[in-house]
Amino acid sequence: MRRISLAILAAAGVLFCGTASAGTKLTVHVRTYNVAGRTGAELIEAMDGLGPRHGHATRAIAETSYAVHWDLDVKRDNGICRLRRADGTIDLTYTFPRRTSPSGPVLRRRWDRFMAGVRQHEHTHGRIAKQMMRATETALAGLERPDNWFCTGLRWDARRRIDTIYADYEARQNAFDAREHRDGGHVEKLVNALMGKN
Template identity: 30%
Template sequence: MMAPAAAGAADWQPVEQVKTYAISGTTGAALYEAIGKRAPQAGGGLAIAHTGFKLTWTRTYEPQGSACAITVAKPRLIITYTLPKPSGRLAPDVAASWTRFISGVEKHERVHGTFIKDLVQQIQDFSLGLRVENDPDCQKIRQVLTARLGELSKAERAKNVEFDRVELNPGGNVHQLILSLVNGP
């Protein structure tokens, strides 16, 4: 097996979209309580917001004599950020508090999006130019690729878990955003 060619700059762009779920309330505490009732499932529990993605690939496995190489590895990535959104008009002081809260939550979710984009780039960098000798039917190369994808995915999941642990623990950024919203107007 030869080392994969480095793929320089990304030749792809993700599609990023924001979806919302409706909540209601007239105070920060009521809005947060509504989030608890309507929040999406994520990581085995409920989450204020969630970052999900759909990833598909166009890959060309090309027999080259007795070897096989990946000559095309183009991702199509759709990242969806799901955020709460008040369904009614908020009083100015509550609206200002909500804006600070949701801006911070969205910033947090976009870090998860960056982790996903980094993962996809790592996959592309590894895939493009990957060559496995003694694989004229392009079967061994798929096993090599699958093993590496598992390693990369596991590392990305660990990075997300650690990021959430820091952000959501007492004193963490998201924890502070929650306290500010709940204790505000």
């Protein structure tokens, strides 16, 4: 599951979103929540009750959330507005379950394999988000146009490009989740293996 926010705030002379230095900056946080159980089924039940919220009524096993901010340096010269620099920041947060109950070697091996698959899934969401940042940098590079004193048109062009790429990569995130969560898909196999059904 993913939770995403995209911030684009206008300020005099600069389209400003957060604090950034040259180029894209990435920060990564890892959060955990505790689960306990003597069997794989009990651990799944604990995750179902304690995991990150997914909508109003359900919870996820794990979650990747990210916030994106852009700091765009715009300059006007001889009636032409130019984007001199586009600095992006992406703040990624992964939330994973952490087993706190003792277990025998069989359940421990199942848990380790389960968590390796869960981490792989969430890190793929993170990788898609980072690809989105690189695609946005490319789309914004060299942006210029004749414009008014406030470079209003160029700012709107930049915003449209950011929104278009964001929508494209959101669709990629959703397509990845649809493949992983389908009946018989990767997530179902992970859950069944943890419960000893495979």
